Amino acid sequence: MVRRCEYCDSPVPADATVCPVCRQVLAEETLERVLPMLKRPGAPEVRALSVGERLWGVIRQPAATYRDIGQRPDGAGPFLIVLMNALVLAGFFLVVSSKFAATVVLNQTAGTTAIVSVLDTQDAGLYYLTALASIVPNIMLGFVYLLVGTAFAHIAFKITGGSGRASKTLAIVGYSMIPVLIMRLVALVVVFAVLPTHLVDDLGLWPSIIQSIYDADVWLIIDYMTTAAFVWVGFLLIFGIREAHDTSTVWAFVVSSACMIVLVWTFWQAH
Incomplete structure:
Protein backbone atom coordinates (compact mmCIF):
# COMPACT_ATOMS: atom_id res chain seq x y z
CA MET A 1 0.00 0.00 0.00
CA VAL A 2 1.46 3.33 -1.12
CA ARG A 3 1.74 6.05 1.49
CA ARG A 4 -0.68 8.97 0.97
CA CYS A 5 -0.75 12.57 2.12
CA GLU A 6 -3.15 13.08 5.04
CA TYR A 7 -4.13 16.49 3.63
CA CYS A 8 -4.77 15.96 -0.09
CA ASP A 9 -4.69 12.14 -0.31
CA SER A 10 -2.03 12.27 -3.04
CA PRO A 11 0.46 9.39 -3.22
CA VAL A 12 3.80 10.43 -1.75
CA PRO A 13 7.20 8.72 -1.52
CA ALA A 14 7.53 6.52 1.56
CA ASP A 15 10.34 8.67 2.97
CA ALA A 16 8.83 12.06 2.09
CA THR A 17 8.53 14.71 4.79
CA VAL A 18 6.70 17.24 2.57
CA CYS A 19 3.84 16.45 0.18
CA PRO A 20 5.01 17.20 -3.40
CA VAL A 21 1.46 18.25 -4.38
CA CYS A 22 0.07 20.40 -1.55
CA ARG A 23 3.47 21.15 0.06
CA GLN A 24 2.14 20.35 3.53
CA VAL A 25 4.57 18.96 6.10
CA LEU A 26 3.74 15.30 6.62
CA ALA A 27 3.32 14.00 10.14
CA GLU A 28 5.50 11.22 11.45
CA GLU A 29 3.76 7.86 11.21
CA THR A 30 2.10 6.63 14.39
CA LEU A 31 4.09 3.39 14.47
CA GLU A 32 7.33 5.34 14.23
CA ARG A 33 6.28 7.44 17.22
CA VAL A 34 5.41 4.33 19.23
CA LEU A 35 8.60 2.50 18.19
CA PRO A 36 11.32 5.13 17.58
CA MET A 37 13.70 2.40 16.35
CA LEU A 38 11.53 2.19 13.21
CA LYS A 39 12.14 5.84 12.29
CA ARG A 40 13.37 6.43 8.77
CA PRO A 41 16.89 7.77 8.17
CA GLY A 42 17.00 11.54 7.96
CA ALA A 43 18.76 11.68 4.58
CA PRO A 44 17.07 10.30 1.43
CA GLU A 45 20.48 9.11 0.20
CA VAL A 46 22.80 7.17 2.47
CA ARG A 47 26.45 6.26 2.13
CA ALA A 48 27.14 3.24 -0.05
CA LEU A 49 28.12 0.33 2.18
CA SER A 50 30.32 -2.66 1.46
CA VAL A 51 28.93 -6.18 1.84
CA GLY A 52 30.67 -6.56 5.20
CA GLU A 53 29.27 -3.24 6.43
CA ARG A 54 25.80 -4.31 5.33
CA LEU A 55 26.04 -7.63 7.17
CA TRP A 56 26.95 -5.77 10.36
CA GLY A 57 24.64 -2.82 9.69
CA VAL A 58 21.54 -5.03 9.41
CA ILE A 59 22.07 -5.88 13.08
CA ARG A 60 23.32 -2.52 14.34
CA GLN A 61 21.60 0.12 12.14
CA PRO A 62 18.86 -1.60 10.11
CA ALA A 63 17.07 1.58 9.01
CA ALA A 64 20.05 3.16 7.23
CA THR A 65 21.41 -0.19 6.05
CA TYR A 66 18.17 -1.29 4.40
CA ARG A 67 17.87 2.09 2.71
CA ASP A 68 21.27 1.45 1.15
CA ILE A 69 20.24 -2.11 0.20
CA GLY A 70 16.99 -0.81 -1.31
CA GLN A 71 18.86 1.78 -3.38
CA ARG A 72 21.74 -0.51 -4.40
CA PRO A 73 20.61 -4.16 -4.10
CA ASP A 74 23.26 -6.86 -4.42
CA GLY A 75 23.43 -10.66 -4.44
CA ALA A 76 26.83 -11.00 -2.78
CA LEU A 87 29.49 -24.06 6.99
CA VAL A 88 27.52 -23.87 10.25
CA LEU A 89 25.52 -26.98 9.28
CA ALA A 90 28.79 -28.80 8.57
CA GLY A 91 29.90 -27.65 12.01
CA PHE A 92 26.78 -29.22 13.52
CA PHE A 93 27.76 -32.58 12.00
CA LEU A 94 31.25 -32.34 13.48
CA VAL A 95 29.98 -31.23 16.90
CA VAL A 96 27.53 -34.14 17.10
CA SER A 97 30.24 -36.52 15.83
CA SER A 98 32.58 -35.29 18.56
CA LYS A 99 30.11 -36.67 21.10
CA PHE A 100 30.88 -40.22 19.93
CA ALA A 101 33.82 -41.71 21.83
CA ALA A 102 35.82 -44.87 21.20
CA THR A 103 38.42 -46.83 23.15
CA VAL A 104 41.86 -46.75 21.54
CA VAL A 105 45.01 -48.63 22.47
CA LEU A 106 47.87 -46.32 23.41
CA ASN A 107 50.45 -49.01 24.19
CA GLN A 108 49.90 -52.61 23.14
CA THR A 109 52.72 -53.93 25.31
CA ALA A 110 51.47 -52.30 28.46
CA GLY A 111 47.83 -52.64 27.44
CA THR A 112 47.20 -48.95 28.01
CA THR A 113 43.93 -47.66 26.57
CA ALA A 114 42.11 -44.34 26.49
CA ILE A 115 38.65 -43.14 25.57
CA VAL A 116 38.82 -40.42 22.91
CA SER A 117 36.46 -38.70 20.50
CA VAL A 118 36.09 -40.38 17.12
CA LEU A 119 37.43 -37.13 15.64
CA ASP A 120 40.76 -37.95 17.28
CA THR A 121 41.01 -41.52 15.98
CA GLN A 122 42.58 -42.82 12.79
CA ASP A 123 39.14 -42.78 11.15
CA ALA A 124 38.67 -39.06 11.80
CA GLY A 125 39.31 -38.24 8.15
CA LEU A 126 36.03 -39.89 7.17
CA TYR A 127 34.08 -37.55 9.43
CA TYR A 128 35.86 -34.45 8.18
CA LEU A 129 35.38 -35.51 4.55
CA THR A 130 31.68 -36.11 5.18
CA ALA A 131 31.33 -32.65 6.72
CA LEU A 132 33.20 -31.13 3.79
CA ALA A 133 31.07 -33.02 1.27
CA SER A 134 27.88 -31.73 2.92
CA ILE A 135 28.76 -28.09 2.24
CA VAL A 136 27.94 -28.10 -1.49
CA PRO A 137 24.48 -29.75 -1.12
CA ASN A 138 23.65 -27.38 1.73
CA ILE A 139 24.66 -24.39 -0.40
CA MET A 140 22.43 -25.62 -3.22
CA LEU A 141 19.55 -26.24 -0.81
CA GLY A 142 20.08 -22.80 0.71
CA PHE A 143 19.80 -21.19 -2.72
CA VAL A 144 16.62 -23.13 -3.44
CA TYR A 145 15.08 -21.86 -0.19
CA LEU A 146 16.29 -18.32 -0.92
CA LEU A 147 14.90 -18.26 -4.46
CA VAL A 148 11.57 -19.87 -3.54
CA GLY A 149 11.20 -17.59 -0.51
CA THR A 150 12.04 -14.55 -2.64
CA ALA A 151 9.50 -15.55 -5.29
CA PHE A 152 6.67 -15.95 -2.79
CA ALA A 153 7.66 -12.78 -0.92
CA HIS A 154 7.87 -10.75 -4.13
CA ILE A 155 4.41 -11.91 -5.21
CA ALA A 156 3.04 -11.01 -1.78
CA PHE A 157 4.72 -7.59 -1.87
CA LYS A 158 3.34 -6.88 -5.35
CA ILE A 159 -0.18 -7.94 -4.38
CA THR A 160 -0.05 -5.58 -1.40
CA GLY A 161 1.10 -2.62 -3.49
CA GLY A 162 4.90 -2.91 -3.47
CA SER A 163 6.77 -1.22 -6.30
CA GLY A 164 10.29 -2.67 -6.01
CA ARG A 165 12.09 -5.01 -8.40
CA ALA A 166 12.69 -8.70 -7.77
CA SER A 167 16.40 -7.99 -7.23
CA LYS A 168 15.49 -5.75 -4.30
CA THR A 169 13.28 -8.46 -2.81
CA LEU A 170 16.10 -11.00 -3.16
CA ALA A 171 18.51 -8.66 -1.39
CA ILE A 172 16.23 -7.80 1.54
CA VAL A 173 15.11 -11.41 2.05
CA GLY A 174 18.72 -12.63 1.92
CA TYR A 175 20.09 -10.05 4.35
CA SER A 176 17.11 -10.58 6.68
CA MET A 177 18.22 -14.19 7.24
CA ILE A 178 21.18 -13.04 9.36
CA PRO A 179 19.28 -13.66 12.66
CA VAL A 180 18.80 -17.32 11.70
CA LEU A 181 22.54 -17.64 11.07
CA ILE A 182 23.35 -15.99 14.41
CA MET A 183 20.97 -18.27 16.30
CA ARG A 184 22.49 -21.33 14.64
CA LEU A 185 25.95 -20.24 15.73
CA VAL A 186 24.65 -19.94 19.29
CA ALA A 187 22.93 -23.32 18.93
CA LEU A 188 26.24 -24.83 17.85
CA VAL A 189 27.76 -23.83 21.18
CA VAL A 190 24.68 -25.06 23.08
CA VAL A 191 24.83 -28.49 21.43
CA PHE A 192 28.54 -28.80 22.17
CA ALA A 193 28.00 -27.86 25.82
CA VAL A 194 24.82 -29.84 26.54
CA LEU A 195 24.90 -33.03 24.47
CA PRO A 196 26.41 -35.94 26.45
CA THR A 197 29.25 -38.13 25.15
CA HIS A 198 28.44 -41.72 24.16
CA LEU A 199 30.84 -44.67 24.02
CA VAL A 200 30.34 -46.45 20.69
CA ASP A 201 32.64 -49.47 20.99
CA ASP A 202 29.64 -51.84 20.85
CA LEU A 203 28.10 -51.51 17.37
CA GLY A 204 24.89 -53.05 18.67
CA LEU A 205 24.29 -49.94 20.78
CA TRP A 206 24.43 -47.54 17.83
CA PRO A 207 20.65 -47.52 17.11
CA SER A 208 19.77 -46.69 20.73
CA ILE A 209 22.54 -44.07 20.95
CA ILE A 210 21.39 -42.33 17.76
CA GLN A 211 17.78 -42.42 19.00
CA SER A 212 18.79 -40.90 22.35
CA ILE A 213 20.61 -38.08 20.54
CA TYR A 214 17.59 -37.52 18.30
CA ASP A 215 15.27 -37.35 21.34
CA ALA A 216 17.54 -35.02 23.33
CA ASP A 217 15.83 -31.96 24.86
CA VAL A 218 18.47 -29.67 23.37
CA TRP A 219 16.80 -29.85 19.94
CA LEU A 220 13.56 -28.45 21.36
CA ILE A 221 15.56 -25.58 22.85
CA ILE A 222 17.08 -24.95 19.42
CA ASP A 223 13.59 -24.99 17.87
CA TYR A 224 12.52 -22.21 20.24
CA MET A 225 15.72 -20.30 19.44
CA THR A 226 14.95 -20.64 15.73
CA THR A 227 11.42 -19.35 16.31
CA ALA A 228 12.88 -16.31 18.08
CA ALA A 229 15.19 -15.82 15.10
CA PHE A 230 12.18 -15.80 12.75
CA VAL A 231 10.56 -13.07 14.87
CA TRP A 232 13.78 -11.08 14.48
CA VAL A 233 13.65 -11.73 10.72
CA GLY A 234 10.11 -10.32 10.64
CA PHE A 235 11.31 -7.19 12.44
CA LEU A 236 14.10 -6.66 9.89
CA LEU A 237 11.69 -7.19 7.01
CA ILE A 238 9.79 -4.09 8.13
CA PHE A 239 12.79 -1.96 7.16
CA GLY A 240 13.45 -3.96 4.00
CA ILE A 241 9.89 -3.88 2.67
CA ARG A 242 9.54 -0.18 3.46
CA GLU A 243 12.75 0.80 1.67
CA ALA A 244 12.68 -1.63 -1.25
CA HIS A 245 8.98 -1.36 -2.08
CA ASP A 246 8.24 2.26 -1.12
CA THR A 247 5.48 1.54 1.41
CA SER A 248 4.43 3.10 4.68
CA THR A 249 5.90 1.78 7.92
CA VAL A 250 2.50 0.49 9.08
CA TRP A 251 1.90 -1.45 5.89
CA ALA A 252 5.44 -2.83 5.94
CA PHE A 253 4.76 -3.99 9.52
CA VAL A 254 1.54 -5.74 8.45
CA VAL A 255 3.16 -7.52 5.50
CA SER A 256 6.29 -8.52 7.45
CA SER A 257 4.11 -9.85 10.29
CA ALA A 258 2.22 -12.01 7.79
CA CYS A 259 5.52 -13.29 6.36
CA MET A 260 6.80 -14.06 9.87
CA ILE A 261 3.63 -15.97 10.81
CA VAL A 262 3.84 -18.08 7.64
CA LEU A 263 7.54 -18.73 8.27
CA VAL A 264 7.00 -19.83 11.88
CA TRP A 265 3.94 -21.93 11.00
CA THR A 266 5.79 -23.70 8.17
CA PHE A 267 8.78 -24.37 10.43
CA TRP A 268 6.69 -26.02 13.15
CA GLN A 269 4.57 -27.95 10.64
CA ALA A 270 7.77 -29.43 9.22
CA HIS A 271 8.46 -30.82 12.71
Missing part, protein backbone atom coordinates in the same frame (compact mmCIF):
# COMPACT_ATOMS: atom_id res chain seq x y z
CA GLY A 77 25.48 -10.58 0.75
CA PRO A 78 22.76 -13.24 0.42
CA PHE A 79 25.33 -15.59 -1.19
CA LEU A 80 27.69 -15.14 1.77
CA ILE A 81 24.86 -15.83 4.21
CA VAL A 82 23.95 -19.05 2.36
CA LEU A 83 27.63 -20.07 2.34
CA MET A 84 28.08 -19.34 6.06
CA ASN A 85 24.89 -21.26 6.82
CA ALA A 86 26.27 -24.30 4.97
Whole structure:
Protein backbone atom coordinates (compact mmCIF):
# COMPACT_ATOMS: atom_id res chain seq x y z
CA MET A 1 0.00 0.00 0.00
CA VAL A 2 1.46 3.33 -1.12
CA ARG A 3 1.74 6.05 1.49
CA ARG A 4 -0.68 8.97 0.97
CA CYS A 5 -0.75 12.57 2.12
CA GLU A 6 -3.15 13.08 5.04
CA TYR A 7 -4.13 16.49 3.63
CA CYS A 8 -4.77 15.96 -0.09
CA ASP A 9 -4.69 12.14 -0.31
CA SER A 10 -2.03 12.27 -3.04
CA PRO A 11 0.46 9.39 -3.22
CA VAL A 12 3.80 10.43 -1.75
CA PRO A 13 7.20 8.72 -1.52
CA ALA A 14 7.53 6.52 1.56
CA ASP A 15 10.34 8.67 2.97
CA ALA A 16 8.83 12.06 2.09
CA THR A 17 8.53 14.71 4.79
CA VAL A 18 6.70 17.24 2.57
CA CYS A 19 3.84 16.45 0.18
CA PRO A 20 5.01 17.20 -3.40
CA VAL A 21 1.46 18.25 -4.38
CA CYS A 22 0.07 20.40 -1.55
CA ARG A 23 3.47 21.15 0.06
CA GLN A 24 2.14 20.35 3.53
CA VAL A 25 4.57 18.96 6.10
CA LEU A 26 3.74 15.30 6.62
CA ALA A 27 3.32 14.00 10.14
CA GLU A 28 5.50 11.22 11.45
CA GLU A 29 3.76 7.86 11.21
CA THR A 30 2.10 6.63 14.39
CA LEU A 31 4.09 3.39 14.47
CA GLU A 32 7.33 5.34 14.23
CA ARG A 33 6.28 7.44 17.22
CA VAL A 34 5.41 4.33 19.23
CA LEU A 35 8.60 2.50 18.19
CA PRO A 36 11.32 5.13 17.58
CA MET A 37 13.70 2.40 16.35
CA LEU A 38 11.53 2.19 13.21
CA LYS A 39 12.14 5.84 12.29
CA ARG A 40 13.37 6.43 8.77
CA PRO A 41 16.89 7.77 8.17
CA GLY A 42 17.00 11.54 7.96
CA ALA A 43 18.76 11.68 4.58
CA PRO A 44 17.07 10.30 1.43
CA GLU A 45 20.48 9.11 0.20
CA VAL A 46 22.80 7.17 2.47
CA ARG A 47 26.45 6.26 2.13
CA ALA A 48 27.14 3.24 -0.05
CA LEU A 49 28.12 0.33 2.18
CA SER A 50 30.32 -2.66 1.46
CA VAL A 51 28.93 -6.18 1.84
CA GLY A 52 30.67 -6.56 5.20
CA GLU A 53 29.27 -3.24 6.43
CA ARG A 54 25.80 -4.31 5.33
CA LEU A 55 26.04 -7.63 7.17
CA TRP A 56 26.95 -5.77 10.36
CA GLY A 57 24.64 -2.82 9.69
CA VAL A 58 21.54 -5.03 9.41
CA ILE A 59 22.07 -5.88 13.08
CA ARG A 60 23.32 -2.52 14.34
CA GLN A 61 21.60 0.12 12.14
CA PRO A 62 18.86 -1.60 10.11
CA ALA A 63 17.07 1.58 9.01
CA ALA A 64 20.05 3.16 7.23
CA THR A 65 21.41 -0.19 6.05
CA TYR A 66 18.17 -1.29 4.40
CA ARG A 67 17.87 2.09 2.71
CA ASP A 68 21.27 1.45 1.15
CA ILE A 69 20.24 -2.11 0.20
CA GLY A 70 16.99 -0.81 -1.31
CA GLN A 71 18.86 1.78 -3.38
CA ARG A 72 21.74 -0.51 -4.40
CA PRO A 73 20.61 -4.16 -4.10
CA ASP A 74 23.26 -6.86 -4.42
CA GLY A 75 23.43 -10.66 -4.44
CA ALA A 76 26.83 -11.00 -2.78
CA GLY A 77 25.48 -10.58 0.75
CA PRO A 78 22.76 -13.24 0.42
CA PHE A 79 25.33 -15.59 -1.19
CA LEU A 80 27.69 -15.14 1.77
CA ILE A 81 24.86 -15.83 4.21
CA VAL A 82 23.95 -19.05 2.36
CA LEU A 83 27.63 -20.07 2.34
CA MET A 84 28.08 -19.34 6.06
CA ASN A 85 24.89 -21.26 6.82
CA ALA A 86 26.27 -24.30 4.97
CA LEU A 87 29.49 -24.06 6.99
CA VAL A 88 27.52 -23.87 10.25
CA LEU A 89 25.52 -26.98 9.28
CA ALA A 90 28.79 -28.80 8.57
CA GLY A 91 29.90 -27.65 12.01
CA PHE A 92 26.78 -29.22 13.52
CA PHE A 93 27.76 -32.58 12.00
CA LEU A 94 31.25 -32.34 13.48
CA VAL A 95 29.98 -31.23 16.90
CA VAL A 96 27.53 -34.14 17.10
CA SER A 97 30.24 -36.52 15.83
CA SER A 98 32.58 -35.29 18.56
CA LYS A 99 30.11 -36.67 21.10
CA PHE A 100 30.88 -40.22 19.93
CA ALA A 101 33.82 -41.71 21.83
CA ALA A 102 35.82 -44.87 21.20
CA THR A 103 38.42 -46.83 23.15
CA VAL A 104 41.86 -46.75 21.54
CA VAL A 105 45.01 -48.63 22.47
CA LEU A 106 47.87 -46.32 23.41
CA ASN A 107 50.45 -49.01 24.19
CA GLN A 108 49.90 -52.61 23.14
CA THR A 109 52.72 -53.93 25.31
CA ALA A 110 51.47 -52.30 28.46
CA GLY A 111 47.83 -52.64 27.44
CA THR A 112 47.20 -48.95 28.01
CA THR A 113 43.93 -47.66 26.57
CA ALA A 114 42.11 -44.34 26.49
CA ILE A 115 38.65 -43.14 25.57
CA VAL A 116 38.82 -40.42 22.91
CA SER A 117 36.46 -38.70 20.50
CA VAL A 118 36.09 -40.38 17.12
CA LEU A 119 37.43 -37.13 15.64
CA ASP A 120 40.76 -37.95 17.28
CA THR A 121 41.01 -41.52 15.98
CA GLN A 122 42.58 -42.82 12.79
CA ASP A 123 39.14 -42.78 11.15
CA ALA A 124 38.67 -39.06 11.80
CA GLY A 125 39.31 -38.24 8.15
CA LEU A 126 36.03 -39.89 7.17
CA TYR A 127 34.08 -37.55 9.43
CA TYR A 128 35.86 -34.45 8.18
CA LEU A 129 35.38 -35.51 4.55
CA THR A 130 31.68 -36.11 5.18
CA ALA A 131 31.33 -32.65 6.72
CA LEU A 132 33.20 -31.13 3.79
CA ALA A 133 31.07 -33.02 1.27
CA SER A 134 27.88 -31.73 2.92
CA ILE A 135 28.76 -28.09 2.24
CA VAL A 136 27.94 -28.10 -1.49
CA PRO A 137 24.48 -29.75 -1.12
CA ASN A 138 23.65 -27.38 1.73
CA ILE A 139 24.66 -24.39 -0.40
CA MET A 140 22.43 -25.62 -3.22
CA LEU A 141 19.55 -26.24 -0.81
CA GLY A 142 20.08 -22.80 0.71
CA PHE A 143 19.80 -21.19 -2.72
CA VAL A 144 16.62 -23.13 -3.44
CA TYR A 145 15.08 -21.86 -0.19
CA LEU A 146 16.29 -18.32 -0.92
CA LEU A 147 14.90 -18.26 -4.46
CA VAL A 148 11.57 -19.87 -3.54
CA GLY A 149 11.20 -17.59 -0.51
CA THR A 150 12.04 -14.55 -2.64
CA ALA A 151 9.50 -15.55 -5.29
CA PHE A 152 6.67 -15.95 -2.79
CA ALA A 153 7.66 -12.78 -0.92
CA HIS A 154 7.87 -10.75 -4.13
CA ILE A 155 4.41 -11.91 -5.21
CA ALA A 156 3.04 -11.01 -1.78
CA PHE A 157 4.72 -7.59 -1.87
CA LYS A 158 3.34 -6.88 -5.35
CA ILE A 159 -0.18 -7.94 -4.38
CA THR A 160 -0.05 -5.58 -1.40
CA GLY A 161 1.10 -2.62 -3.49
CA GLY A 162 4.90 -2.91 -3.47
CA SER A 163 6.77 -1.22 -6.30
CA GLY A 164 10.29 -2.67 -6.01
CA ARG A 165 12.09 -5.01 -8.40
CA ALA A 166 12.69 -8.70 -7.77
CA SER A 167 16.40 -7.99 -7.23
CA LYS A 168 15.49 -5.75 -4.30
CA THR A 169 13.28 -8.46 -2.81
CA LEU A 170 16.10 -11.00 -3.16
CA ALA A 171 18.51 -8.66 -1.39
CA ILE A 172 16.23 -7.80 1.54
CA VAL A 173 15.11 -11.41 2.05
CA GLY A 174 18.72 -12.63 1.92
CA TYR A 175 20.09 -10.05 4.35
CA SER A 176 17.11 -10.58 6.68
CA MET A 177 18.22 -14.19 7.24
CA ILE A 178 21.18 -13.04 9.36
CA PRO A 179 19.28 -13.66 12.66
CA VAL A 180 18.80 -17.32 11.70
CA LEU A 181 22.54 -17.64 11.07
CA ILE A 182 23.35 -15.99 14.41
CA MET A 183 20.97 -18.27 16.30
CA ARG A 184 22.49 -21.33 14.64
CA LEU A 185 25.95 -20.24 15.73
CA VAL A 186 24.65 -19.94 19.29
CA ALA A 187 22.93 -23.32 18.93
CA LEU A 188 26.24 -24.83 17.85
CA VAL A 189 27.76 -23.83 21.18
CA VAL A 190 24.68 -25.06 23.08
CA VAL A 191 24.83 -28.49 21.43
CA PHE A 192 28.54 -28.80 22.17
CA ALA A 193 28.00 -27.86 25.82
CA VAL A 194 24.82 -29.84 26.54
CA LEU A 195 24.90 -33.03 24.47
CA PRO A 196 26.41 -35.94 26.45
CA THR A 197 29.25 -38.13 25.15
CA HIS A 198 28.44 -41.72 24.16
CA LEU A 199 30.84 -44.67 24.02
CA VAL A 200 30.34 -46.45 20.69
CA ASP A 201 32.64 -49.47 20.99
CA ASP A 202 29.64 -51.84 20.85
CA LEU A 203 28.10 -51.51 17.37
CA GLY A 204 24.89 -53.05 18.67
CA LEU A 205 24.29 -49.94 20.78
CA TRP A 206 24.43 -47.54 17.83
CA PRO A 207 20.65 -47.52 17.11
CA SER A 208 19.77 -46.69 20.73
CA ILE A 209 22.54 -44.07 20.95
CA ILE A 210 21.39 -42.33 17.76
CA GLN A 211 17.78 -42.42 19.00
CA SER A 212 18.79 -40.90 22.35
CA ILE A 213 20.61 -38.08 20.54
CA TYR A 214 17.59 -37.52 18.30
CA ASP A 215 15.27 -37.35 21.34
CA ALA A 216 17.54 -35.02 23.33
CA ASP A 217 15.83 -31.96 24.86
CA VAL A 218 18.47 -29.67 23.37
CA TRP A 219 16.80 -29.85 19.94
CA LEU A 220 13.56 -28.45 21.36
CA ILE A 221 15.56 -25.58 22.85
CA ILE A 222 17.08 -24.95 19.42
CA ASP A 223 13.59 -24.99 17.87
CA TYR A 224 12.52 -22.21 20.24
CA MET A 225 15.72 -20.30 19.44
CA THR A 226 14.95 -20.64 15.73
CA THR A 227 11.42 -19.35 16.31
CA ALA A 228 12.88 -16.31 18.08
CA ALA A 229 15.19 -15.82 15.10
CA PHE A 230 12.18 -15.80 12.75
CA VAL A 231 10.56 -13.07 14.87
CA TRP A 232 13.78 -11.08 14.48
CA VAL A 233 13.65 -11.73 10.72
CA GLY A 234 10.11 -10.32 10.64
CA PHE A 235 11.31 -7.19 12.44
CA LEU A 236 14.10 -6.66 9.89
CA LEU A 237 11.69 -7.19 7.01
CA ILE A 238 9.79 -4.09 8.13
CA PHE A 239 12.79 -1.96 7.16
CA GLY A 240 13.45 -3.96 4.00
CA ILE A 241 9.89 -3.88 2.67
CA ARG A 242 9.54 -0.18 3.46
CA GLU A 243 12.75 0.80 1.67
CA ALA A 244 12.68 -1.63 -1.25
CA HIS A 245 8.98 -1.36 -2.08
CA ASP A 246 8.24 2.26 -1.12
CA THR A 247 5.48 1.54 1.41
CA SER A 248 4.43 3.10 4.68
CA THR A 249 5.90 1.78 7.92
CA VAL A 250 2.50 0.49 9.08
CA TRP A 251 1.90 -1.45 5.89
CA ALA A 252 5.44 -2.83 5.94
CA PHE A 253 4.76 -3.99 9.52
CA VAL A 254 1.54 -5.74 8.45
CA VAL A 255 3.16 -7.52 5.50
CA SER A 256 6.29 -8.52 7.45
CA SER A 257 4.11 -9.85 10.29
CA ALA A 258 2.22 -12.01 7.79
CA CYS A 259 5.52 -13.29 6.36
CA MET A 260 6.80 -14.06 9.87
CA ILE A 261 3.63 -15.97 10.81
CA VAL A 262 3.84 -18.08 7.64
CA LEU A 263 7.54 -18.73 8.27
CA VAL A 264 7.00 -19.83 11.88
CA TRP A 265 3.94 -21.93 11.00
CA THR A 266 5.79 -23.70 8.17
CA PHE A 267 8.78 -24.37 10.43
CA TRP A 268 6.69 -26.02 13.15
CA GLN A 269 4.57 -27.95 10.64
CA ALA A 270 7.77 -29.43 9.22
CA HIS A 271 8.46 -30.82 12.71
